[in-house]
Amino acid sequence: MVEFGVTPRQAASGTGRQAPRVRAARASPVRVDGAVSSRAAPEVRGAAAELALLGAFGAAMGLIGPYATSAMPATSRIPYWLLCIAGGGAVGVAVDAWLSRRMANSWRRVALTSLLITVPAALLVVALSEVFEPARLRPTLSPRFLGQVLVVAVLVMGVRALARRTPATVVRTRIVVAPPLPEAEAAFRRRLSSKRRTARLIAVQAEDHYLRVHTDAGAELLTMRFADALEALAGAAGFQTHRSWWIAGDAIEGIRWRRGAGDAHLAGGLVAPVSRAHAAVLKSAGWR
DSSP: OEEEEOOHHHHHHTOOOOEEEEOOOOOOOOOOOHHHHHHHHHHHHHHHHHHHHHHHHHHHHHHHOTTTGGGSOHHHHHHHHHHHHHHHHHHHHHHHHHHHTTOOOHHHHHHHHHHHHHHHHHHHHHHHHHHHOTTTOOOOOOHHHHHHHHHHHHHHHHHHHHHHOOOOOOOOOOOOOOOOOHHHHHHHHTTSOTTTTTSOEEEEEEETTEEEEEETTEEEEEEOOHHHHHHHTTTSSEEEEETTEEEEGGGEEEEEEETTEEEEEEGGGOEEEEOHHHHHHHHHTTOO
């Protein structure tokens, strides 16, 4: 924007010449709303999917030719059914969208939507019959005819509900047992030979007055009570699975359950029994 004014020096000198003064015009912001297009994209894709589904259903009905339409030539029968299904389906989609704000169960909506669109869809079929085959097709709003329209409406809305159905998300959780801390097993490991003192501990098995300690470097017998071993391993990450077995948590590869009890398959091919009395602890840790 250009404004003309007199500077103070010009006023003092008496010159009446006006010097142009330029003021930068404020540009109005130009807003490109990309979010609108990004939000509209899923709606466009959804509408295209609905149209494709209705078109496929209408084409299938046109090829089958139910309800005395098989006598119509294919050039008339297929467009006839396409318009019937597309028109009635569009009404059904609108009704279902309205009901979805009030009813969460999709199959109840299918039933109610089919009932609500029966009469409008029947009127559409009557009008299209007059256009395509006024001589052959003369449907009237009789209970039998309305029942036929209802059956087609249930099929259309049911197929649509199945197509829109998303698989249920199944979240499986399992407690991951951290490897045993060295200090938690230090007292117990000091009893092992130097060959197995630093080996990976897999399981401890009671045998009379001895313990068979299973490691990835082999097994070793210790003269120790099982109760004392459990006390020494109290801080380690593992489970007592039987009155005579303790297993390391990170050595478990899987558990096969049978009638409340089971077998724990461990690293190195070792199998440890799981009694019913100790099964709950393993199941609560995610081994189901």
